Amino acid sequence: MKKGQKLPYAEKKFSLWLIGAAAMHVFVLFLAVSFQLWDAGRHPKPKIVTVTLVSSPGSATSREYSDHESAAGVVEAPSPAVAPPPPVSKKSVKEPVPEKSPVIEKKIAIEPLKPKVVEKKPDINQALLRLKENVDKKTAQLPKPATTNLSNALDRLQQKVKSSGEGAGTGSGRGQASSSAGRNGVGRGSGGGGTADSYKAKIASIIQQNWAFSKQLLKNSYGMEVYVRINIVADGTIRQILYDKRAPSEYLNNSVKKALEKSSPLPVLPKEEGARDVWIGFVFTPEGIE
Amino acid sequence: MLDSRLGILGLLSDAGVVVLMVLSVLLSFSIISWAIIAYKFGYLRKSLRESKAFLDYFFEVYNIDKVFTESENFRHGSLPRVFRSGYIEYRALGDKGDIRLARARIARAVKREVNAENKRLSALVPFLATVSNTAPFIGLFGTVWGIMNSFHTIGLTQSASLAAVAPGISEALIATAAGLAAAIPAVIAYNSFTHKIGVIERDLEEFSPEFVAAFINEP
Numbered sequence: 001m002k003k004g005q006k007l008p009y010a011e012k013k014f015s016l017w018l019i020g021a022a023a024m025h026v027f028v029l030f031l032a033v034s035f036q037l038w039d040a041g042r043h044p045k046p047k048i049v050t051v052t053l054v055s056s057p058g059s060a061t062s063r064e065y066s067d068h069e070s071a072a073g074v075v076e077a078p079s080p081a082v083a084p085p086p087p088v089s090k091k092s093v094k095e096p097v098p099e100k101s102p103v104i105e106k107k108i109a110i111e112p113l114k115p116k117v118v119e120k121k122p123d124i125n126q127a128l129l130r131l132k133e134n135v136d137k138k139t140a141q142l143p144k145p146a147t148t149n150l151s152n153a154l155d156r157l158q159q160k161v162k163s164s165g166e167g168a169g170t171g172s173g174r175g176q177a178s179s180s181a182g183r184n185g186v187g188r189g190s191g192g193g194g195t196a197d198s199y200k201a202k203i204a205s206i207i208q209q210n211w212a213f214s215k216q217l218l219k220n221s222y223g224m225e226v227y228v229r230i231n232i233v234a235d236g237t238i239r240q241i242l243y244d245k246r247a248p249s250e251y252l253n254n255s256v257k258k259a260l261e262k263s264s265p266l267p268v269l270p271k272e273e274g275a276r277d278v279w280i281g282f283v284f285t286p287e288g289i290e
Numbered sequence: 291m292l293d294s295r296l297g298i299l300g301l302l303s304d305a306g307v308v309v310l311m312v313l314s315v316l317l318s319f320s321i322i323s324w325a326i327i328a329y330k331f332g333y334l335r336k337s338l339r340e341s342k343a344f345l346d347y348f349f350e351v352y353n354i355d356k357v358f359t360e361s362e363n364f365r366h367g368s369l370p371r372v373f374r375s376g377y378i379e380y381r382a383l384g385d386k387g388d389i390r391l392a393r394a395r396i397a398r399a400v401k402r403e404v405n406a407e408n409k410r411l412s413a414l415v416p417f418l419a420t421v422s423n424t425a426p427f428i429g430l431f432g433t434v435w436g437i438m439n440s441f442h443t444i445g446l447t448q449s450a451s452l453a454a455v456a457p458g459i460s461e462a463l464i465a466t467a468a469g470l471a472a473a474i475p476a477v478i479a480y481n482s483f484t485h486k487i488g489v490i491e492r493d494l495e496e497f498s499p500e501f502v503a504a505f506i507n508e509p
Contacts, residue, residue, distance in 0.1 A: 014329050014414075021324035025317065029298070036297035 124245060200280055203232075203266045207282070208289050211259035215286040218249055226256045226284040233277045238264040244281070256284045298464075305461045306439055312432030312465050319421045319428075320472040326414045327479040333366070334486045337411070340367030341493060348373070354380075354504055368407045368490050373501050375403035380505040389506060397502050404494045411487045415480065422477040429469020436462025 218224060227244035241260050246253050269278065283290040305313070344364045348357055358377045364370035379399035383392050440458025444450055 014325065017329045018321065018325040020328065021321045024324060025321055032298055040297075 199267070199270050203263070203280070204282065204289050206266060207259050207263045210262040211255060211284075211289070213252065213255040213259075213286070217251060218286060223248055224252055224286050226253055227281065228256055228260070228284065229279050229281045230260055231277055231279050232266055232269060234269050236264075236266040236268045238266065239277060247284075252284070252286070301461050301464050304457065305464070306436060308435045309432045309462065309465050312428055312435075313468055315428060316425055316432075316465070316468045316472050319425055320468075320475075323418060323421045323472060323476045323479070326418060327475065330414060330479070330483050334411070334483060334490070336366040337368050337490055338486060340364040341369040341490065343367070344370045344373070345493075345497065348500075348504075352504075357504075368411065369493060369497060371407060372400055372403045372494060372498060376400045376501045376505055393502060393506050396505050397499075400498045400502055404498055407494060408491060411490055415483050415487070418476045418480040418483070422473045422480055425469045425473035425476070426466070427469070429466040429472075432465025432469075433462045436465060 224247045225245060226247045229242045229244060230238050231240040231242075233239050238260055241257060243253070302310070302313070341364075344361060344367050347360050348369075351357055351360070354377060358374065361370040361374055361377075376396050376399055379396050380392070383395065437459055440455065440462060443458060444454055447454055
């Protein structure tokens with residue numbers, strides 16, 4: 001009888017402890033979630049920006065962009081009639097539109113500092129291959145009896161490139177050119193780097209100053225390179241930012257974008273550049289800007 | 291609004307059915323373990339404290355009637371319970387002339403109460419041993435299952451990048467973490483309780499004959 005009275009009491013007491021333990025688990029779970037929310041609020045996630053991968057064959061305006069893979073060949077633009085081809089998308093691998101595409105037109109119409117961003121998957125090799133074909137096609141369509149010095153220089157360069165196979169030619173223009181399209185170095189773009197080199201160095205230092213980036217925040221530095229091109233109009237405003245290659249870290253990509261936006265407007269273009277806009281390429285690595 | 295990708299909730303929302311079942315089992319294990327830990331901790335602490343106080347009083351006062359009266363103040367101690375059962379048997383004896391018979395009856399009553407007390411002390415404790423032994427393996431089962439599914443997904447997506455592999459493995463590993471979280475307190479509590487129960491049982495074995503002798507030799 002005595003035992004019979006105590007057992008329910010013990011069971012009741014144990015049931016109370018059971019409820020208490022369940023409540024404790026709920027409380028601990030709540031605390032863990034709250035802590036995570038609080039911690040996430042303390043360290044807000046960087047805004048993810050989707051950028052466009054555009055590999056242009058080297059338009060007449062992209063004279064300063066230097067491709068890291070191909071040797072820096074000095075090429076000169078044959079004529080301004082050759083418009084930059086549309087950006088090559090991995091998803092829509094079709095024949096490139098020969099002339100001005102609607103996509104490019106749309107991008108140019110965008111406000112400065114707010115470049116239109118099109119989501120694409122980077123595939124540089126494929127893009128470069130297509131661009132090479134595009135350039136070859138266009139080169140064949142060019143009028144042979146070129147009357148300008150630029151056309152003559154281009155013809156010479158093309159012959160040299162064809163004879164030497166891969167690689168890029170050496171320039172004969174005013175300086176080092178850029179935007180050679182692909183590994184084969186059949187690039188299009190004007191020379192004229194002498195004055196522009198100093199200008200490029202100047203804006204690189206400006207961008208470097210505005211670049212807020214901490215290497216310690218990266219878990220590893222493998223493949224942390226951002227190849228970016230900016231289109232600068234005559235008054236120094238950055239009209240368009242294009243990512244040729246994005247880093248695996250969105251933090252690095254965003255920091256580059258913010259640095260470029262913060263740096264705009266850049267100094268006015270040198271007079272040698274004329275009233276046109278220029279494309280300038282940079283390579284951002286955790287060690288700095290190249 | 292909580293972000294579904296955030297931390298624990300994100301991992302739970304992305305986990306598979308098997309992993310969720312494993313987590314449910316481990317959660318129930320953990321809740322029951324903690325209830326047992328809390329319940330037994332108080333029970334054993336009271337038993338140890340009251341047994342010690344009762345023994346001090348027992349060797350101080352030789353009058354078993356006084357000791358019995360005092361033992362009513364130690365309702366949770368194991369030794370006072372055993373003493374009370376012997377005393378009740380002693381008082382129930384009609385003829386105290388046959389000392390051998392009286393000693394045998396009192397000893398039997400004391401032994402029965404010692405056995406009951408041992409059962410009471412060790413009740414629920416084996417569950418802690420079960421949790422401490424099985425919870426890590428249950429968690430490991432959930433992890434293995436989750437990783438298996440993760441690799442299956444990798445095969446379907448045909449991408450072995452870190453971004454494709456890591457989330458699945460991370461979701462799977464939460465099962466192992468939950469298993470360890472359930473097992474570690476259970477192991478610690480089991481070892482502690484086993485030690486305390488051993489101390490009380492030794493006291494019961496050593497002092498039970500003293501109680502019987504005290505009843506028989508009562509003036």
